[in-house]
Amino acid sequence: xxxxxxxxxxxxxxxxxxxxxxxxxxxxxxxxxxxxxxxxxxxxxxxxxxxxxxxxxxxxxxxxxxxxxxxxxxxxxxxxxxxxxxxxxxxxxxxxxxxxxxxxxxxxxxxxxxxxxxxxxxxxxxxxxxxxxxxxxxxxxxxxxxxxxxxxxxxxxxxxxxxxxxxxxxxxxxxxxxxxxxxxxxxxxxxxxxxxxxxxxxxxxxxxxxxxxxxxxxxxxxxxxxxxxxxxxxxxxxxxxxxxxxxxxxxxxxxxxxxxxxxxxxxxxxxxx
Amino acid sequence: xxxxxxxxxxxxxxxxxxxxxxxxxxxxxxxxxxxxxxxxxxxxxxxxxxxxxxxxxxxxxxxxxxxxxxxxxxxxxxxxxxxxxxxxxxxxxxxxxxxxxxxxxxxxxxxxxxxxxxxxxxxxxxxxxxxxxxxxxxxxxxxxxxxxxxxxxxxxxxxxxxxxxxxxxxxxxxxxxxxxxxxxxxxxxxxxxxxxxxxxxxxxxxxxxxxxxxxxxxxxxxxxxxxxxxxxxxxxxxxxxxxxxxxxxxxxxxxxxxxxxxxxxxxxxxxxxxxxxxxxxxxxxxxxxxxxxxxxx
Amino acid sequence: xxxxxxxxxxxxxxxxxxxxxxxxxxxxxxxxxxxxxxxxxxxxxxxxxxxxxxxxxxxxxxxxxxxxxxxxxxxxxxxxxxxxxxxxxxxxxxxxxxxxxxxxxxxxxxxxxxxxxxxxxxxxxxxxxxxxxxxxxxxxxxxxxxxxxxxxxxxxxxxxxxxxxxxxxxxxxxxxxxxxxxxxxxxxxxxxxxxxxxxxxxxxxxxxxxxxxxxxxxxxxxxxxxxxxxxxxxxxxxxxxxxxxxxxxxxxxxxxxxxxxxxxxxxxxxxxxxxxxxxxxxxxxxxxxxxxxxxxxxxxxxxxxxxxxx
Numbered sequence: 001x002x003x004x005x006x007x008x009x010x011x012x013x014x015x016x017x018x019x020x021x022x023x024x025x026x027x028x029x030x031x032x033x034x035x036x037x038x039x040x041x042x043x044x045x046x047x048x049x050x051x052x053x054x055x056x057x058x059x060x061x062x063x064x065x066x067x068x069x070x071x072x073x074x075x076x077x078x079x080x081x082x083x084x085x086x087x088x089x090x091x092x093x094x095x096x097x098x099x100x101x102x103x104x105x106x107x108x109x110x111x112x113x114x115x116x117x118x119x120x121x122x123x124x125x126x127x128x129x130x131x132x133x134x135x136x137x138x139x140x141x142x143x144x145x146x147x148x149x150x151x152x153x154x155x156x157x158x159x160x161x162x163x164x165x166x167x168x169x170x171x172x173x174x175x176x177x178x179x180x181x182x183x184x185x186x187x188x189x190x191x192x193x194x195x196x197x198x199x200x201x202x203x204x205x206x207x208x209x210x211x212x213x214x215x216x217x218x219x220x221x222x223x224x225x226x227x228x229x230x231x232x233x234x235x236x237x238x239x240x241x242x243x244x245x246x247x248x249x250x251x252x253x254x255x256x257x258x259x260x261x262x263x264x265x266x267x268x269x270x271x272x273x
Numbered sequence: 274x275x276x277x278x279x280x281x282x283x284x285x286x287x288x289x290x291x292x293x294x295x296x297x298x299x300x301x302x303x304x305x306x307x308x309x310x311x312x313x314x315x316x317x318x319x320x321x322x323x324x325x326x327x328x329x330x331x332x333x334x335x336x337x338x339x340x341x342x343x344x345x346x347x348x349x350x351x352x353x354x355x356x357x358x359x360x361x362x363x364x365x366x367x368x369x370x371x372x373x374x375x376x377x378x379x380x381x382x383x384x385x386x387x388x389x390x391x392x393x394x395x396x397x398x399x400x401x402x403x404x405x406x407x408x409x410x411x412x413x414x415x416x417x418x419x420x421x422x423x424x425x426x427x428x429x430x431x432x433x434x435x436x437x438x439x440x441x442x443x444x445x446x447x448x449x450x451x452x453x454x455x456x457x458x459x460x461x462x463x464x465x466x467x468x469x470x471x472x473x474x475x476x477x478x479x480x481x482x483x484x485x486x487x488x489x490x491x492x493x494x495x496x497x498x499x500x501x502x503x504x505x506x507x508x509x510x511x512x513x514x515x516x517x518x519x520x521x522x523x524x525x526x527x528x529x530x531x532x533x534x535x536x537x538x539x540x541x542x543x544x545x546x547x548x549x550x551x552x553x554x555x556x557x558x559x560x561x562x563x564x565x566x567x568x569x570x
Numbered sequence: 571x572x573x574x575x576x577x578x579x580x581x582x583x584x585x586x587x588x589x590x591x592x593x594x595x596x597x598x599x600x601x602x603x604x605x606x607x608x609x610x611x612x613x614x615x616x617x618x619x620x621x622x623x624x625x626x627x628x629x630x631x632x633x634x635x636x637x638x639x640x641x642x643x644x645x646x647x648x649x650x651x652x653x654x655x656x657x658x659x660x661x662x663x664x665x666x667x668x669x670x671x672x673x674x675x676x677x678x679x680x681x682x683x684x685x686x687x688x689x690x691x692x693x694x695x696x697x698x699x700x701x702x703x704x705x706x707x708x709x710x711x712x713x714x715x716x717x718x719x720x721x722x723x724x725x726x727x728x729x730x731x732x733x734x735x736x737x738x739x740x741x742x743x744x745x746x747x748x749x750x751x752x753x754x755x756x757x758x759x760x761x762x763x764x765x766x767x768x769x770x771x772x773x774x775x776x777x778x779x780x781x782x783x784x785x786x787x788x789x790x791x792x793x794x795x796x797x798x799x800x801x802x803x804x805x806x807x808x809x810x811x812x813x814x815x816x817x818x819x820x821x822x823x824x825x826x827x828x829x830x831x832x833x834x835x836x837x838x839x840x841x842x843x844x845x846x847x848x849x850x851x852x853x854x855x856x857x858x859x860x861x862x863x864x865x866x867x868x869x870x871x872x873x874x875x876x877x878x879x880x
Contacts, residue, residue: 112782115876419856530718540726547716551713
């Protein structure tokens, strides 16, 4: 899809990235981890980002959401709701985070605060952004737990993270990101730490979010099978560069880049799309 | 055939050990604070042991013409004199000999006891381990100074007994660390291999576990020596440690603090020597710990 | 929750009792084997004193009975007569010194915990700034300059040079007399606690669950209040008992330097004069206090960290 000014005003475009570069100040010099990225994300669609470790896929989205480490900085444009997230005021960007943009991290086992109850960790995001009271927030939490197919009773609300399994915790992470009805959810390797059965369930949930709630999704993975199952469009990244960018069926069947071809050759033949 | 295999396993363990040291040494020397501290410490130790030979005063020489002299370059009393006309610098150096020796020797005593205790508890595990660590927990919680004082009171203020008393109290930390390390080493494959090859428990402990403990032991030695020196100084300060005519930094500081209104140098200079030594040991210990087990920050 | 808490406490108390027993046995036997002690015939004592001692210690009875009587007396708070001060019992001497030491000790632990934690947290949040380096520098001083060097130095500066604080004396608990001793006593602990808190907070700040909290768009002060503090304070709670042991040790020195008539001072004098009963009594007192503190620490830790099984 050609990227023009028209598309930015196009209602369908959720996140529009132009010339994004991400750098890190390290003792050995400046490290250029994302090189000139251009892509966009549409409502109700899923963008898959595939690449090996160190390809820059996570840092791209950290830079957009303001989660970069202290020694990192970004240049370029990332338009979301008519705001360039790269250059705008940090407070404004933080206002989007959690409310309109949700982030799901890779390792559910350590991503929840050990000394707070699950209910509190769900409720606090709604209380903070929407200024509602705790009871209303807990009601919303139960709604959201339903969406991620967790039993919506008080048991889980009153538990502590160490009492839940990995799969349950990952669902809670998704639930947290849904609390304020976001427009965009970025999921970084959400199924890598889980077993295959749980993985399938989580991917189903993502498909539901995309189709039923019209949320724009970004799914980052090094597993091309996961990408194939969920994404409408695919980005292939290596060494900070986007090597291939297109609709999933095309990229998978007629890859233009050598690296993509190499990746595809690694998929076991029984995964179909 | 068995002996050959045992040797191969041994060599493997040793090779792994060697490259660890080379790496660690490089990291240590990159740490500026540690290097400076090493130099300072060496300087102080050298001065303490060999310095007195070059100075014209002996540590008990009393010079009734120059009592309470402030530091000056003229009369050779570089750091001043005390109430008996004794040269402060020489006394500080002699004190250094004692404080440093006690520090090192008492630490070695506690290392010895701690390593034996810790390896036995960690290696054999089970009820023996639980019991042994219970005892350590109990003793760990006690204010050590009080214990040492009681021991000194009961058995007299013999300087050799001082080593034993201090060592008897400080071995606890070492025992804990050694036990922890032994437990994690015990789980590693090369121990299982050795067992399968029929090595006796004693040989396993002696040849495989103890050499691999060297790293943490060295780190904790450098961190224990300062606390031993402080313990000895506490005792001497209270009058329960080193006795006349011997002197240590603790004794000097004790005397100095009593006379500080009229002769500030009697407090400041011994205090300075002690503080620099303690700080250096701390930096070296930190540096060694980072060198052997670097963490990202 | 309540029943399990009671079970937890009971279990801990049951472990504490044999510990205390060992300490008591230690002091009991120490007294008996000490040369020049009340139980040898080395000293020629006037007959009245000899009889007093015989009566007080039931020396005519077998050892195990003596031990039993000793423990029985202890539970009643009777530590026996002082070996040096013929008209005083150990209990009276200890009670004399208690107010001083308690004031000193309690103030120090509260101040150390408070100031140490606050400095540590702020240093961790503002890493590698001037504030951080200053805190680290001061804490280094607190660790490397022993209290018996620091205390006279403080005295030198504030009392002799500036003349604003008294050098020594208790003066019935006058605040001015307390400032220097409490400062000198607390400094080493503040040093250790601030370092610990800083390291702990840094580790927490780098953890995954704080990353999650940030991704919720919450602001820094909220995250610190709700997520960071409780997570980083755990190691400090564990340090409470060793900190108290350190303060007990330090108070012995500080009371000596500043001439405060507390338990520590009695202890030192007793040690120098070989007053075995006094010295044993103080040991048992301190040990009981520490064991009690360890119990409290365990309970607080169990409350704060939901992962600990009760």
